Amino acid sequence: MSKRPIALLPLLWLAVANPASAAERSGEEIYAANCANCHGTDGRGASASQTGLAINPRDLTNCRRSNREPDQDWHAVIAEGGPARGFHRLMPAFGEVLTDGEQESVHDYARGFCADPTYPRGNLNLPRPLVTEKAYIEDEFVLSTAVATRSPRNVDSKLVYEQRFLRRQQFEIIVPFGVARMADGGREAGIGDIAAGAKTVLVASLATGTIFSVAGEVALPTGNKDKGFGTGVVRFEPFLALGQLLPWNSFLHLQAGAEIPIRDTAGVEPEGFLRGALGTSIVNGKYGRTFSPMVEGVAFRELTSGATTSLDIVPQVQISVSRRQHILASLGASFPALNREGRSPQAMAYVLWDWFDGGLLEGW
Numbered sequence: 001m002s003k004r005p006i007a008l009l010p011l012l013w014l015a016v017a018n019p020a021s022a023a024e025r026s027g028e029e030i031y032a033a034n035c036a037n038c039h040g041t042d043g044r045g046a047s048a049s050q051t052g053l054a055i056n057p058r059d060l061t062n063c064r065r066s067n068r069e070p071d072q073d074w075h076a077v078i079a080e081g082g083p084a085r086g087f088h089r090l091m092p093a094f095g096e097v098l099t100d101g102e103q104e105s106v107h108d109y110a111r112g113f114c115a116d117p118t119y120p121r122g123n124l125n126l127p128r129p130l131v132t133e134k135a136y137i138e139d140e141f142v143l144s145t146a147v148a149t150r151s152p153r154n155v156d157s158k159l160v161y162e163q164r165f166l167r168r169q170q171f172e173i174i175v176p177f178g179v180a181r182m183a184d185g186g187r188e189a190g191i192g193d194i195a196a197g198a199k200t201v202l203v204a205s206l207a208t209g210t211i212f213s214v215a216g217e218v219a220l221p222t223g224n225k226d227k228g229f230g231t232g233v234v235r236f237e238p239f240l241a242l243g244q245l246l247p248w249n250s251f252l253h254l255q256a257g258a259e260i261p262i263r264d265t266a267g268v269e270p271e272g273f274l275r276g277a278l279g280t281s282i283v284n285g286k287y288g289r290t291f292s293p294m295v296e297g298v299a300f301r302e303l304t305s306g307a308t309t310s311l312d313i314v315p316q317v318q319i320s321v322s323r324r325q326h327i328l329a330s331l332g333a334s335f336p337a338l339n340r341e342g343r344s345p346q347a348m349a350y351v352l353w354d355w356f357d358g359g360l361l362e363g364w
């Protein structure tokens, strides 16, 4: 009797159960088999009473919420489960269940639940430099500070509140404050010129990795000019901001604008500025803490003939602090490179909280 049919059996079994054939499944099929029972076939999230889960899965069709998350964060959650980004462990890990290719296709399929692509994807939310303003729109608090390393060692800090509205818009309120040395040698704390601004994204392209925005701020003379906390004039600050993703996890920011006194100029000249930051992101492991070293150039000059151009070079590193990546910190130093006379190097830092992504105590 021939042994052939028996030898063929394992082959037949392989053909049916071979994971290679499973890799052919479409994102839709993978989603239906692995995700739909919790997230719903329509992505809105099956109700807790249906799933018996303690919490409702997120509504993936909510573009406002979904699109701000970068692909890297969704991949982390799909591969390693909710806790990879400080979410609930009810979101299971699929790293051992789905191949990399399948995770990619189910991710892309799940992205399709947001039908309105005008909400810029979080991939374009590049790490925030210490000085250059970003083109991306945010919901966040940023507390930043700069301390002069030479006498009189003044401290310039500011608290920035940013909030998104509509699809691609953001407003912000900036409250500067600081500590300065007075003429009598003592130190005094004070509030600077409070500003309010708005920004709108003009271009956000995932295909080219480009985001481009226009923004404007108005600063009011709320600071005490005599004590060095303000300019004493109302200023308008229009600017353009560009963010560009580069190969190897690198990125570029550019910002160009002007500070124009608009009333009672009192000898304050308009000033133009050009700022840029070039950096790269290094992730610890596949989805761990992110370090983003950057070098920033900050150039400014009065817009009068014969004025000198000042330039600061600002090396720095941004670090993700929370697992959710919604609390970030940055440390750096600003070194005057052009027009150094009377300008001190500064130690600089900020702490940033993306409040939309979670409370201060959530997501660790």
Ligand code: HEC
Pocket (backbone or CB within 6 Å): 030, 031, 034, 035, 036, 037, 038, 039, 053, 055, 056, 057, 058, 065, 066, 069, 074, 077, 078, 082, 086, 087, 088, 089, 090, 091, 092, 094, 106, 107, 110
């Ligand atoms: C057992 C139920 C369950 C299954 C199955 C499930 N999820 Fe989830 N998922 C959740 C829950 C619950 C959350 C929200 C966790 C939280 O809010 O802490 C979540 C969160 C997520 C998030 C994070 C959304 C955000 O706002 O950052 C993504 C992305 C996601 N799931 C995708 C998937 C994909 C893709 C699959 C299938 C491969 C899947 N989930 C399977 C329950 C599930």
